[in-house]
Amino acid sequence: MHDVIIIGSGPAGYTAAIYAARANLSPVLFASSVESGGDLMTTTDVENYPGFPTGIQGPELMFNMQQQAERFGTEVRLEDVTSLELDGDVKKVWVGEELFETKTLIFATGSAYRKLGVEGEERLSGRGISWCATCDGFFFKGKNLVVVGGGDSAMEEAMFLTTFADKVTIVHRSETFRASPVMLDRARANEKIEFITNSAVSRVIGEEAVTSLELTDTVTGATSEIEIDGLFIAIGSDPRTHLIHDKLTLNDDGTIVVDGRSSKTNIEGVFAAGDVVDGTYRQAVTAAASGMVAALDAQHHLEDHA
Amino acid sequence: MKNVTKDSFQADVLNSDKPVLVDFWAEWCGPCRMVGPILEQIDGETDKIEIVKVNVDENPELAQQFQITSIPNMKVFKGGEVVKDIIGAKPKAALEADLADFL
Ligand SMILES: Cc1cc2nc3c(=O)[nH]c(=O)nc-3n(C[C@H](O)[C@H](O)[C@H](O)COP(=O)(O)OP(=O)(O)OC[C@H]3O[C@@H](n4cnc5c(N)ncnc54)[C@H](O)[C@@H]3O)c2cc1C
Numbered sequence: 001m002h003d004v005i006i007i008g009s010g011p012a013g014y015t016a017a018i019y020a021a022r023a024n025l026s027p028v029l030f031a032s033s034v035e036s037g038g039d040l041m042t043t044t045d046v047e048n049y050p051g052f053p054t055g056i057q058g059p060e061l062m063f064n065m066q067q068q069a070e071r072f073g074t075e076v077r078l079e080d081v082t083s084l085e086l087d088g089d090v091k092k093v094w095v096g097e098e099l100f101e102t103k104t105l106i107f108a109t110g111s112a113y114r115k116l117g118v119e120g121e122e123r124l125s126g127r128g129i130s131w132c133a134t135c136d137g138f139f140f141k142g143k144n145l146v147v148v149g150g151g152d153s154a155m156e157e158a159m160f161l162t163t164f165a166d167k168v169t170i171v172h173r174s175e176t177f178r179a180s181p182v183m184l185d186r187a188r189a190n191e192k193i194e195f196i197t198n199s200a201v202s203r204v205i206g207e208e209a210v211t212s213l214e215l216t217d218t219v220t221g222a223t224s225e226i227e228i229d230g231l232f233i234a235i236g237s238d239p240r241t242h243l244i245h246d247k248l249t250l251n252d253d254g255t256i257v258v259d260g261r262s263s264k265t266n267i268e269g270v271f272a273a274g275d276v277v278d279g280t281y282r283q284a285v286t287a288a289a290s291g292m293v294a295a296l297d298a299q300h301h302l303e304d305h306a
Numbered sequence: 307m308k309n310v311t312k313d314s315f316q317a318d319v320l321n322s323d324k325p326v327l328v329d330f331w332a333e334w335c336g337p338c339r340m341v342g343p344i345l346e347q348i349d350g351e352t353d354k355i356e357i358v359k360v361n362v363d364e365n366p367e368l369a370q371q372f373q374i375t376s377i378p379n380m381k382v383f384k385g386g387e388v389v390k391d392i393i394g395a396k397p398k399a400a401l402e403a404d405l406a407d408f409l
Contacts, residue, residue, distance in 0.1 A: 034340045034395035041336035059336050078340075080397055096399065126376040126393030135335060138362070139375045209373060230375060 008108030010038025012274025015291030021072035120204030128210025337395035
């Protein structure tokens with residue numbers, strides 16, 4: 001029987017592990033087999049995480065956090081938790097056929113990219129459709145690309161892609177943007193970037209790879225087609241709650257409900273931290289802080305139930 | 307795992323008697339670093355399939371030739387033809403399931 005099991009390997013999971021390990025609780029952390037390290041593994045410079053005056057690469061920051069957690073005795077397992085049983089005092093964590101039992105569980109699974117939900121998206125993903133400019137931009141040198149979305153991340157993806165592509169068109173469903181004025185101005189000032197507003201992508205077209213997009217005018221309903229070489233989708237992300245959505249209480253935005261400033265969910269002994277509880281800030285530093293909260297909450301729970 | 311380049315691709319992959327899985331990867335690709343060790347393990351467990359890697363930074367011609375637009379991309383070649391195409395990092399069990407025909 002374990003004292004603490006942590007699911008998730010972003011800043012929230014690793015910070016929870018650092019605190020729990022330093023409290024001698026020998027935490028086991030499930031990191032995922034292929035996405036270990038979380039969202040920051042897909043970015044380059046992180047310039048707003050304190051302590052790194054010249055910035056740090058996302059993957060390097062995450063390797064550092066992992067090492068720091070391991071140094072104090074965290075067992076990091078590169079495996080995916082497949083199901084959970086949370087009733088009763090003993091929480092059951094399944095990894096395929098293998099069962100792990102724990103007194104407390106910290107759920108820090110982060111968020112997953114939102115999909116467009118249109119025809120062609122599933123089939124052509126990885127064949128000209130991408131959710132990660134820093135991962136796949138390299139393959140689109142001299143190409144003609146579309147970025148869908150109207151937030152900061154869409155602007156950032158578009159600007160990053162201009163270092164490779166000849167032309168980047170930002171397609172957005174309305175005329176108003178959620179992106180900050182600074183980011184929007186920067187994108188507008190970039191001569192390789194064009195905008196198509198009041199338009200939604202309604203179909204992705206291509207046999208072996210993406211060749212064009214069908215756009216639907218969100219005002220008139222008229223459709224049109226544009227030829228492209230690649231599509232980058234940046235329309236936000238949703239909390240990754242498929243393991244617990246029928247067990248834990250969720251907010252309207254899909255995040256897990258926690259009690260006040262704590263990490264306590266509606267099930268005793270189960271704590272949640274990071275982007276999976278945060279519909280507002282969603283930064284590395286807030287995720288790390290909430291991981292700390294979860295570790296201390298779990299520790300207090302163990303002391304109270306000793 | 308052997309590093310294949312554009313110069314050795316013909317001999318190592320296209321002319322191979324055995325099926326060859328080619329892992330197209332790059333240093334800067336986070337998910338590639340996760341798949342690498344899994345492929346390494348599978349490579350150590352079977353003789354039925356050859357597993358090699360191509361660094362797309364050093365071999366852009368190969369990346370272009372095989373229309374790679376996202377990595378990791380793992381292609382299985384048999385008799386010089388692509389017979390299986392796996393895009394994106396996956397857990398070991400899922401990769402083994404995808405490769406069941408060759409293991
Ligand atoms: C491209 C990009 C750039 C960003 N840049 C910045 C930045 O510069 N500064 C900043 O502060 N923030 C940045 N962010 C936001 C930041 O990455 C997130 O706020 C932060 O990573 C959230 O941390 P987390 O621990 O909640 O979850 P995540 O980082 O999302 O980590 C959760 C991880 O848990 C693991 N996991 C999930 N389910 C399971 C399971 N069932 N079993 C096992 N493991 C599982 C997976 O590996 C998953 O990736 C960026 C995000 C993106 C996408």
